[in-house]
Amino acid sequence: MNRAPSDVSAPPAWDYDRLVAVARRHGTPVHVLDVRRLDRAAEHLLDALGALARPVRAYYSVKTNYLPYLCRRLAGHGMGADVVSGYELEAALAAGFPPSETVFNGPVKTEDELAAALRHGVRVNIDAEHEIDMLERLAAQAGRTVEVGLRISPGTPVSTSSDPSYRAQAERAARRNRFGWPAGSPQLARLVERIAECPHLSLTAVHAHLSSQIVHHDLMLGALERVLDEAQDLHRRFGLREVNIGGGFGVPGIRRPRSGPLSALWSLQGGDPVPDEEPVLDLASLLSDVDKQMQDRGLDGVALACEPGRWLVSDAMAMVTRVMSRKELPEANWLILDGGNNMAPWAGTGEVHRLVPLGRAFSPVSRNWSVAGPLCYENDIHAAAVDLPDDIGVGDLLCLHDTGAYSLGRSNNFIRTRGPVVAVDGDREEVVWRAETTADVFHLADPGRQVSTGAPS
Incomplete structure (x- = not known):
């Protein structure tokens, strides 16, 4: 994927007169989807990925907005889909996302959902240990070997604040993260061995989804480096085809409070905490830095994939x-x-x-x-x-x-x-x-x- 860079300036202002006219015709409350804003975001993402000298993939996170019209539009840009349930898989395929460019994530996958994924040729990123047994049995029944990915959690926070109580909460939440398996842990090593013992499963991808509305570049890159360290070892052993860094990329249009109990206590005592300045995440810069980290670890030729949702549609x-x-x-x-x-x-x-x-x-x-x-x-x-x-x-x-x-x-x-x-x-x-x-x-x-x-x- 090699594309000429497009204009990456801020999107044009909304046409408020048009919004008023829509409200008069259709009543309120009403959501308005500006198709050209959606197209522009998709083009910027694909340009940022296409500027990298390696295979790249973009999977739209269907859970972010499953509106069929919107999904069809993004599929028309040549994107793949990230789904986390059986009905999302059905919706993604109906919208035109290719099965070969669709990945099945999520902490719970029923046997029927896994069977549907294998039937359509959709790769599953393993999050629960029992999925290994189900996938091996289903693949054996189908008489073929299927590619799988493994979800890895770095265990380090990707957001920060001047409030030390918020930072402590973020660090604990990152260590307790229930999505994936901790990098460097014996639990992760055990799952790798279980997959390796399955004759009908081929480990070809690693996956990480770190959080939502991430705006701190250095923290996200630092967390991904732990995932890439694991990917380096797995690539030497299995020959990976893809490193998927997930999504959660922050957008400038919203703000989330990053305060903890200390700020709340100060407010109760009459203080007025000053909110931290909210950085703006430069996605192209982040992808470029991840690409360099992959090169440093000998992951040349391995695809870099991501799963934006909010960044595309917010x-x-x-x-x-x-x-x-x-x-x-x-x-x-x-x-x-x-x-x-x-x-x-x-x-x-x-x-x-x-x-x-x-x-x-x-x-x-x-x-x-x-x-x-x-x-x-x-x-x-x-x-x-x-x-x-x-x-x-x-x-x-x-x-x-x-x-x-x-x-x-x-x-x-x-x-x-x-x-x-x-x-x-x-x-x-x-x-x-x-x-x-x-x-x-x-x-x-x-x-x-x-x-x-x-x-x-």
């Missing part, structure tokens, strides 16, 4: 939502929207997304607002404190940016039904996921209920 979608209530209280000023955590489910990770008022000229005077969704649920909060115009009120529109990642797949119908997804591509506009109805919510109910067709006896 900025490609935005949600337009409407102010339904304005409450000015003694301790807080609230804006309550019609789009909540049921459509933008990030309460658990505490992500901060940019909010922009749309549709009219607003006062230049701003006020600090708390912004919530419509759910009768205390954690349905988009922003605890954000500066927005003083005169914003009921009926006004807001754009919640970066809703492309982990929105549709993690959405739910708790209290309110979900809105549609509308794709825009230049002048073209298409509903690619319709709004949910009450009938959709209850269509699984009472599957065995008998319907009476006559008078009671």
Whole structure:
């Protein structure tokens, strides 16, 4: 894959007038997928990989956003797919991702799912020890040898903070990571030997997925060096074909809090912790550095693969939502929207997304607002404190940016039904996921209920 580099500047601003028009036609809340932003991200990724002088592969992380329209678009760019369940595998193949360019990851894989992967020629990256026995038996029954990968955990954190209590938590979480097997551990060595003893399995890949929304280049590279050390030894023994560094690449459009108990205690005592500056991850630079590390370890000719999800789709979608209530209280000023955590489910990770008022000229005077969704649920909060115009009120529109990642797949119908997804591509506009109805919510109910067709006896 050799490609001429494309423009890697920041993406153009959203067309807010277009978002307003979409909201008027389709109602709110509504997710809008900008197809050209998606295409641009895919081209940048493929350019960064194509600049390397080795085989490369890009697998789209389907769990990030399984919207069929979006998956078909990325498959059309020649990308492969990373799936973590049987139904994701079905969705990926239906979208046009080639089976030979699809990998099956995840901590749980049923025997039926493994059988489907082998039947389609999809490589499995082993995460659980019992998968080895199941794969060996299935491959033996099929009368062939199948390639497998092994997931490795470096055990070192990939995020940091000026708060030492956060750093301690991150270090402990990295050591306890349940995904993969610790680099340099006897447990990893045992699994390698078990695979080597299987006549129908061929270990040809290593895989690591370190975290999500990673923005610290040096920490990620340092963690991957431990994985590459293992890959070096395995390559000498087995002849690897691929090193897959996973995804989790951070995007500039969101921010995650990196504070621990110490910051919380300081705040309770009246302190005001200053948030750390959030780095912007340069993916092309990271891939280039990983390539150099692979060269240093004699991994020439081994493919470098990655599995971005958020990096590809986060900025490609935005949600337009409407102010339904304005409450000015003694301790807080609230804006309550019609789009909540049921459509933008990030309460658990505490992500901060940019909010922009749309549709009219607003006062230049701003006020600090708390912004919530419509759910009768205390954690349905988009922003605890954000500066927005003083005169914003009921009926006004807001754009919640970066809703492309982990929105549709993690959405739910708790209290309110979900809105549609509308794709825009230049002048073209298409509903690619319709709004949910009450009938959709209850269509699984009472599957065995008998319907009476006559008078009671």
